[in-house]
Amino acid sequence: MPFIPKELKHRENYLLSEKGYVRKRWRGRIPIALVFPNAYALGMSNLGFLYLYERLNSYEEIVCERFFWEEGPLRSLENNRPLKDFSIILFTLPFEGDFVNVLKILKACEIPLEPEKRDKVVLAGGVALWANPMPLSPFLDGALLGEWEAMEREIIPLFLRFAGEKEKLLEALHEKSFFFSLSKPTSEKIKILKKSRPEKPIISSLVSERAQFKGSILLEVSKGCGRSCRFCLAGYIYRPPRGYSRDTLLEVVSQIPHGAKVGLIGLEFIDREEVLALGKALLAKGVTLTFSSLRIDALTEEFLALLTQTKSIALAPETASERLKRVINKWIPNDEVLSLLERLALRPLKRVKLYFMFGLPSEKEEDLWESIKFIKDLKKRKFPFAFRISFSPFVPKPHTPFQWASFNLNELEEKKRLLERELRGAFELKIDSLKEALLQALLARGDASLKEFLLSLSEGEPLKRALKKVERLEAILSPPQERDFPFPWDRVDISVSKEFLFREWQKAMAERLTPFCEVSKCKACGACVSL
Ligand code: SF4
CATH class of the missing domain: 3.40.50 (Rossmann fold)
Known part of the structure; x- marks a missing residue:
């Protein structure tokens, strides 16, 4: 050989x-x-x-x-x-x-x-x-x-x-x-150039057994999302929400071999009737379906029936504080989360992953305690599947209403300690690294003056030392909360107006909700008119 x-x-x-x-x-x-x-x-x-x-x-x-x-x-x-x-x-x-x-x-x-x-x-x-x-x-x-x-x-x-x-x-x-x-x-x-009316769903037939979506054909069933979660970059940058007609989606079915694995990709799709029709047609071909994301408030019985082979599910309540749910504009009451978990308990699931965030704008210690209590309460309810609880530090992203929010490392460290102390041992627990979140915040929010910082990191310098090369650390991480404050990314036009984002920021601070997008009627953020 x-x-x-x-x-x-x-x-x-x-x-x-x-x-x-x-x-x-x-x-x-x-x-x-x-x-x-x-x-x-x-x-x-x-x-x-x-x-x-x-x-x-x-x-x-x-x-x-x-x-x-x-x-x-x-x-x-x-x-x-x-x-x-x-x-x-x-x-x-x-x-x-x-x-x-x-x-x-x-x-x-x-x-x-x-x-x-x-x-x-x-x-x-x-x-x-x-x-x-x-x-x-x-x-x-x-x-x-x-x-x-x-x-x-x-x-x-x-x-x-x-x-x-x-x-x-x-x-x-x-x-x-x-x-x-x-x-x-x-x-x-x-x-940012976007297709105003996407014609054919994107599909990839290059599959790998060593990919995260193991051996799956990936199929995009919608673009954008109209739920308006205020922390979510993808939710704003891909605006407006765009879908495909039922016929267009069903045409794809003939390209997919019998018995294949298919990963459906999209930010928000599971309550769309045409995606349900696609899912049913694929199941009839013996296809196993996996999903990039599942919205708790849209998991109907009809949709759950598509998850025949699914052994593990990921859901993102983000927080159990009802006040913060209004701040982030992701209004899924805790009762609704529990009722879904009870319905899932009737299925042969092995694991449920729950994603939470900490360090959200205006978050107080009592908000975090609500998440802790909610998670501890799950233990008492003795669900038949294992939970994996994951907490991510919040990073304020450009082009979202939270671009005016601050990233405060000291506060995050304190909150992380609280979570570890209270939840360690309750379930399998993962708290994402604060160092990586800090790096993410800087690179998401910085400008070309980060050149020396990036060079240092690429030479293997530890983050702490490389940070000395960041000229305006405070300004990058804690911007003034003024509508006209010039951000480095203001030159990028995502079709959503800065005025709209600032109004959403003010509504967040006033704990007020914004309804889901109604594409045919609304001009609020500008994306549906300017595309
Ligand atoms: S214009 Fe209205 S419906 Fe269209 S993306 Fe903006 S908020 Fe949503």
Whole structure:
């Protein structure tokens, strides 16, 4: 048997676990590297990343190969090529924490971090970057802000025409309203490009047994969400909520093999009649369904019937404080959560994961105690499944009503201690790292002056030392609560007005609820009119 080096075996193992990858010959083609700067399992469960891979490879003139942030030498999965061999490098960035990995990857592959010192074109997209491209922009040739299906027709001709001619390609990209780079005049707004009427649901047929959604075909059944949870970046940035007709969704069923596993992706869909029809048609084909998210207040009996094979379910009450439920605009009374858990107890479920947050705007210790009491009470009720309780520190995200909220590390540390003291041992408990939350808050809210901070982190300096390089730490983490305070991300137009967000912030502080979106009637935030 020929000798296969360890790192090559590692990549071959990934390919062996996949169905649907593309391995093309390079000769005469434009090589594009598609990089997910985090683990393989996460990247392979990201529908945007998978869709981009399939779309780029659908062009005869292009060869697109994948990279992930893994131990060992970084080479492409398909043909074991180094990153340096690709003329265009595209990063997908769904999480702010991955910004540091972008620098680490470029350095590990001996590609200069300064755009003017390299001949490669380094571009990036993904929701973390759409929200605020400023912190990473000193290291990028540009950011692509928008949905790929909306921009593909404009970008591909430029790639085909100018690949290998960096200056000309960037010059042409600069003309596009969705393209951001530091060299664009600061007065120019960058509009996130979205499909006003998505025609066909996005589906990925590249599946991997080593993805988080193990061996599943991923299918997007809706875009955006109209529930208006005030902490949720995705809920605002993907506005307006957009769905597909029943017929369009049912057309997809013929593409899915009998007995397949399918992950349905969408922020809010389970009370839509057409998605229910799709779920039933897939079940009739012997398909096993999994879901990206489940809304407690929309889990009807009809919908629960789709979860035939499901052994584990994740629900997000966020808080048990009824006051805070109004602040965050996620009004799901505790009785409703308990009644759903009782209905779930009648099903053969093994595990229920419950997600909570702490450090929410205006949160007091008594609010946290309400969550603690609620969780302790679950223990007494003796449900037949195991609970896994997860607490995440709240991070105030751009383009949400909570962009005016503060991130206070000292308060969070105290609250974390309280949770650990009261809940340790009650159930399986996970409290997310405060260090990572602080990093996330800075990278979500900062500007291009974070350049030195990012460089330090990429060199392996501990966060505490790297923080000394942040010039305006307080201003980034605790903004004044004034409507016209200029945020670094104000240049990015997500189609939702800042005035609307500020009104929502004031309503949050007054503990007032906002109803769900009514797309055909409403103009409140501007997204339904401006798209
Ligand atoms: S305009 Fe109204 S319905 Fe449309 S996204 Fe905004 S709030 Fe929702």
